Amino acid sequence: MEIVAKIVDGVYYVGVNDRDTHLFENIWPLTKGVSYNSYLIVDEKTALIDTVKVNKMKEYIEKITQILDGKPLDYLIINHMEPDHSGAISSIVHAFPNVKIVGNKKTFEFIKAMYHFEGNFHEVKDGDEINLGSRTLKFYMTPMVHWPETMMTYDIKDKILFSGDAFGGFGSLDGGIFDDEVDISYFENEIRRYYSNIVGKFGPMVQKALQKLSGLDIKIVCSTHGPVWRTNPMHIVSAYDRWSKYEYEEGVVIAYGTMYGNTEKMADYIARVLAEEGVKNIRVMNTSTTHESFIINEIWRFKGVILGTCTYNNWIFPPMENLIINLSHKGLPNRVFGVFGTYGWSGGGVKGIVEYIQKNKWQLVGEPVEVQFSPKEEDFERLRKLAIDMAKAVKEG
């Protein structure tokens, strides 16, 4: 027997957990795993909404056949084509050869290019509906959240929004599937880390999608990752709204790259002064030992960013440069930043950061502090000044 959960009468959760994969998209560490959520509707007609990654196929097909109990599968609705959801398409078609695949023009272009087959395609456009008997599903095109074919499916009867990756997050569903069955604080960081790193670049498109959905009465949010929001769906909708508007909280992230600890010492000193100045949320993060996705997650949350680097090959220390490159790809505006660092015989690290980050249109706070090898007393004074300026900047507005 496979574990399935009823969302409402006739709508089932048939997703799977992945605690095996180390890196999501082969980049992002999955320290708490991830779930690939899929949903099965059983009415006069039956419909499966999104599938799962290929590594969980046997369990997944068994869940579906268990619920269908001999009924045919009429529709497979593809809200999103990324392989963590489309991986099972060919297995589903193999198991249910008469299934109609529902998607938009782009979906079918991607299926053909990715899996090299043409199926029994049923194309939908924005606002189109499919009747399943007692239920009608309505489709909303939400392009670039976070791929061009992304769309959402709304069940008019029970007001369920099947939202694709939108409103999703990292973290496997360990027993609890619904928001009221789990401690949401356990998931919060992983949801924002997912948002900031996977979807964050497309903030304006998330805003566009939210506007399109704003007239809908949404009672349950069924995303393709993370908990099903049946008790407080607006919790996740408003979080996505805030993050896609690049809103921030009071706090400072100090990320540093250090070879022998001198730049780290400067980071710790700045952090201490920030605390003395009343800043409570301070994150000091080592770019050599912390994956950039965790640092980007904190930077998405807080207004202040202070970046410190030692100089390496007359330039930024590579792990710090990697963070900066990734950050600039996300296009996060609206932050204030400070810079510090060390050099041995010629500078380059601090200058490199200032040049790079100004492209993000962030506001430079205070004077960059660059010292030779190891900070002296007067250097700590300059760091104190930088910390005080940053404390003021994050407390304004």
Ligand SMILES: [Fe+2]
């Ligand atoms: Fe995706």
Ligand SMILES: [Fe+2]
């Ligand atoms: Fe996904």
